[in-house]
Amino acid sequence: MLVLAFDTATAAVTVALYDWSPGEGVRRRGIAENVDRRRHTELLAPSIARVMAEAGAAPGELSAIAVGVGPGPYTGLRVGLVTARAMGEALRVPVHGVCTLDVIAWASGRDAPFAVATDARRKEVYWARYESAAVRSSGPAVGPPADVLAGVPEGTLPVIGEGAALYPDVLGGSGQDPTPLLPTAAALAQLAVARLSGGSGPELLPPEPLYMRRPDAKEPGPRKKVTPR
Template sequence: MNQEHERNGDRAQGRILAFDTSTSSLAVAVMENGKVLAERNIHAERNHSAYLVEAIGEALAAAGVAKAELDGIAVGVGPGSYTGARIAVTTAKTLAWALSLPVYGVSSLEAIALGGWARGTAQDAAELGRALSAGPSGTLREDAPGQAADSTREPQAKEGSSGGSGHWIVPLVDARRGQAYTALFGAEAGMMPERLEPDGIRLMSVWTEQLSGLLEALAPEDRPSGVWFVGETALHEPAAEALRPLLGDALHLIPYELEGTWIGLTGTRRAGLRGGDDVHALEPNYTQLAEAEAKRLRER
C-alpha cells in the first residue's frame, strides 16, 4: 500500500503531530487514527522555545515516525500566554510549510477541557481515540479557534445538550486581575466535548454569575449532573465556589496541566472535521492585546 493511498483512504486522520505551548505546560503528542503513539510533557513556564523542537524530535523518535511520514500538524492557538502561543503557532507553520502538510489550529481551552474532565471522571483516552477513528463524535460549533467571546452577553447553551446525565466543563487559564481565559463545553461519557460558548477572556465573578443564571433557568432535572472547572483553578476557586449553593456535590474543581494525549486527541478531531487552515494566515488567539501593545496604545 503506497503512502498516497494511505493518506487519502485507510488513514482517516492519519499521523498527526500535535503540540501546545500556550500555558506553563509544553505538551506534544504523535497520533495515528486517534491512537497516541508517543507524548512528551514538560513544565517549562516562560522557556518553551528552549525545549519545543527537542520535545518534538523525542516524541517522533519514540513513536517511530519520521517527519516525512506525517499527514498533518495540529497546534494549540491559545488563548493563554501571548509568547507561548506564538512560539507554538510559528513552529507549526514552519513545519507545515517545509513538509507541505496541512496545519490545523485548535483551541487550547478545548484540549484543557477534555484533559481535565477526563482526569476528573477517569475517562479512557484509548476509548475516545477509538471513537474518533470511527468518525468524529459530537458537534463542533463553527467558531474559529481564534474567535474571542463577547464577555458581556449571556451564555446560550444548546437545547438538549447539557441536561440530565450531561456535564458542563469550564476550562480556566489565569489571565490576571480576576480574569481567566475560559469557555464552556458540554460533554457525555465516551464522547468528545461539544462547544457551548466560544473562547474568551472573562472576569470570573461575572462569568460565574452568568453560569448561575443559566443553571437557574433550567429545571432541576435538566441541569448537568456535573459542572467541572478544570485547569488553573487555584486563583479562581472563590468565584467558582459561588456556584456551590446551587450545585452542591455536582460542582468539581480539578487542577490540571495540559498533556500531550489531549492536545493530540483534540487535534485529531479537528483534522477529521474540516480542512486545514491557511498556513500563512493562521495566528494565535490572543483574545486581548499584549501588555506591551496596550501600554503603547495608552501612551498614544
C-alpha cells in the same frame, strides 16, 4: 494518518504523536510533558525531536500538525504557532488549530454542562462554557473570574482548569474537582484525529492565535523632539 500535536498556550509545553488507521483505530506513538512558564522556546523543539525519535518516525511521514491556538499569553502562544507554521510549510502538510480551552474540555470527558477557565494573569481568566466535552456553548472570553459564572445559579455549573484552582473562592464550588488543570497534547491529538477521521468534536481552526487582548509589550513611540536651550 500520523498527527503531531503540541500546545504552548499555558504553562504546559506538551507534545504528542498519534496515528490512526481504519483497521487499528487511534494509537499513541509518543508523548512529552513539561510545565514551565518561562521556557517554551527552549523546551518545544527538543520535545518534538524526542517524541519523533522515540516513535521511530520521520518528519516526512507526518499527515498533519495540530496546534493549540489559545487563548493564552502572547509570548508562550506564539512559540507553538510559529513552530507549527514553519514545520507545515517545510513539510507541506496541513496545520490545524484547536482552541486550548476545547482541549481541556475534551480531556475531561464530561457529558453535562461545565466551564473551563485558565490563567490569564492580571487577576483574570480565559474561559468558555460547554454543554459537554465536545460542544462549546459560549466563549472563549477573558475577564475577572466572576464572569465565568455570571447569570448562572450558584453551584449548578462546575468549573475545571487552572483558573478554578487559582480562584477557588469564586470558581471552586464545594468539593469540586477542577482537573484537568492544563491542556495535554494527547487530548489535542485525539481531538484532531477524531475530526480529521470524520468524527464529531470541537471545530478545527486556522493556525491563528486567539490572544483576546493586546500583548503587554508595545512598540516604542516616536522619539520626543528635544528643543535646544
